[in-house]
Amino acid sequence: MKEFHNILKYAKPYIKSLIFAFLCLALTSLINLVLPLIVRNMINAVIVLKNNEMLDSLAWDLIIIIGLQAAFAVTHNYIFGFVGHRMTTDFRIEFFSHIQSLSLRFFQERRVGEILSRMSNDISVIQNALVTIPVALLRQSITLLGALAIILYLNWKLTGLILLILPPLMIFARVFGRRLKVFSEKLQDQVAQAVVVLEEVMSSIKIVKSFTREPYERNRFQEKIETAFERAVDKLKISAFFGPFILGLTFLVSALLIWYGGYQVMQGATTPGELAAFFLYALIIAGPIGTFVRLYTQIQEARGAIQRVYEILDTEPIVQNPENPVSLENITGSIQFENVSFGYQDTGVIHDVSFDVLPGQTVALVGPSGAGKSTIIKLLLRFFDPNSGTIRLDGHDIRTLDRKSFLSQIGLVPQETLLFGGTVRENILYGKLDATEAELEEAAQKANAHEFITNMEKGYDTIVGEKGTKLSGGERQRIAIARAILKDPKILVLDEATSSLDNRSESLIQEGLETLMAHRTTFIVAHRLSTIHKADQIIVLDKGCIVETGQHENLMNNKGLYHTLYTMKMLDPTVHEGSGL
Incomplete structure (x- = not known):
């Protein structure tokens, strides 16, 4: 039960409440064991003793005991329910936090729908x-052991009949429980596959509709969900057998008890009240036995879910903080790449890249598609670590730095701008959560976003929709730029940040960008000449290698790859949106 040991650690903060709840549960179970004895005495008071006063007294005792039992039951039900939900909430938070801590490679190798399935379906099972x-284990254990002790005291012969059903039940539970665990894991896997299809279609709905692929996607989803249905039926074939099997055994044993006990009453070996009490205890025992069988199957199902979740929780981030990280609170922005090489598995992306960037310089990375421009940015942000070589920030190997301290001083405007589904205000404030209204509006103005934001009905409180779908590409990009401006970073990274802007919007925002870039180390990945021609250093990449460096005029005179890209209009100022490197 190693899996449950991992989960039960979340109960430690609530141990006092749990102890009190277990005490209430124990009292509830013990009171249940007392009730048949009171019923026995009441029956004997009527049939054997014919004592009215004794009957009345026992009736009042029964009412009081039932009231106490109800109070204890309400208390433990609430506490156990509260703690169970609290533990699950804590578990979800840790799972979410761990997901965020994992390296970018993890998300490249996993599908989002699979992760969502672990977060929702598997944790719901847990x-x-x-x-x-x-709760059920403790309650049924107390009930079973207590009832067995009492009926053994009342009539050991009848107790032997009950004990006959235990061995077949244990064998039954063990064999079918293992099979149920296997089918449960297969079912969860297939549900995860269906969620993957759902997430892909929802996030790419424009593509699906533009290609009229709704029937294709429906068939793809139906195939996955039908397979999940088949796994559910396999599981149902086993679980559906539990109830009738247990019920049949219960009726069989009950019939034997009535038959044999009736003979003992007629022979005077026992009283009607004792037979009635024994029969009630037999029914009480049947409950825990059946419950244990069902609990065993639930435990096997939960074990599968826990294993699936911990497969992710046990995954360590490839990129981690060092044991004694260096914290840089106020960087200057000096960057050095020293013989840096990187690749995914067996595929090399950049090879032996070296360059120096002085504080406050603007560096443009250009080259054909797949040349390695965005990879250099990912390495700078330490989304990945290089396979060889060193990247230095202010003279420090970035692998020795506290990631939070240096990333908090880098502002990124990515090529693919995805906004969060809240308001415009929330998306811009992501750059600085405690920014004032004046700072917010100033950042929007510098990004040429203030005008179109204020023209919307709710202004900065306008909901942007899922991933910003209610806004145009250019509007989303300008909000992303405003977010980076608000962060006021020491190093600015513009990964084709103006690619979604038309010529008019780009010219309007260029002045704001130049103001932002002043006295900041800036990396620009762009296909438009207007965004790079003033760069202090242009690094030209091809097939993962640096082939040229210099400024625009010098590179044009060299008539190398940069000149070729420009003359082919791949770096032309009038290049249409969506084209380029």
């Missing part, structure tokens, strides 16, 4: 286990 299994 939640059900946390809420129900511990």
Whole structure:
């Protein structure tokens, strides 16, 4: 049960509440064991003793005990439910935090729908286990052991009949429980595959509709969900057998008890009240036995879910903070790439790249598609570590730095701008959560976003929609630029940041960008000449290698790759949106 040991550590903060709840649960279970004895005495008071006063007294005792039992039951039900949901909430938070800590490579190798399935479906199974299994185990254990002790005292011969059903039940539970775990894991895997299709279609709905692929996607989703249905039926074939099997055994044993007990009453070996009490205890025992069988299957199902979730939780980030990280609170922005090489698995992306950037310089990275421009940015941001070579920031190997301290001083405007589904205000404030209204508006103005934002009905409180779908590409890009401006970073990274702007918007925003870039180390990945021709250093990449460096005029005179790209209009100022490197 190693899997449950991992989960139960989340119960430590609530141990006092749990102890009190277990005490209430124990009292509830013990009161249940007392009730048949009171019923026995009441029956004997009527049939054997014919004592009215004794009957009345026992009736009042029964009412009081039932009231106490109800109070204890309400208390433990609430506490166990609260703690179970609290533990699950803590678990979800840790899972989410861990997901965020994982390296970019993890997300390249996993599909989002699979992760969402682990977060929702598997953790829901775990939640059900946390809420129900511990409570049921304790309650049924107390009930079973207590009832067995009492009926053994009342009539050991009848007790032997009950004990006959335990071995077949244990064998049954073990064999079918293992099979149920296998089918449960297969079911969760197939549900995850269906969620993957759903997430892909929802996030790419424009492509699906433009290609009229709704029937194709429907068939793809139906195939996955039908397979999940088949796995669910396989699981159902086993789980559906539990109830009738247990019920049949219960009725069989009950019939034997009535038959044999009736003979003992007629022979005077026992009283009607004792037979009634014994029969009630037998029914009480049947409950825990059946429950244990069902709990075993639930435990096997939960074990599968826990293993799937911990497959992710046990994944270590490839890029981690060092044991004793160096914290740089106020960087100057000096960057050095020293013989840096990087690749994905067996595929090399950049090879032996070296260059120096002085504080405050603007560096443009240009080259054909796939030359390695964006990879250099990812390495600078330490989304990945190079396979060989060193990247230095202010003379420090960035692998020795505290990632939060230096990333908090880098502003990124990515090529693919995805906004969060909240308001315009929330998206811009992502750059600086405690910014004032004046700072917010100033950043929007510098990004040429203030005008179109204020023209919207709710202004800065306008909902941008899922991933910013209610805004145009240029509007989304300008909000992303405003977000970076608000962050006020020491190093600015513009990964084709003006690619979604028309010529008019780009010219309007250029002045603001130049103001932002002043006295900041800036990396520009762009296909437009207007965004790079003033760069202090232009680095031309091809097939992962640096082939040229210099400024625009010098590179044009050299008539190398940069000149070729320009003359082929791949760096032309009038290049249409969406084209380029």
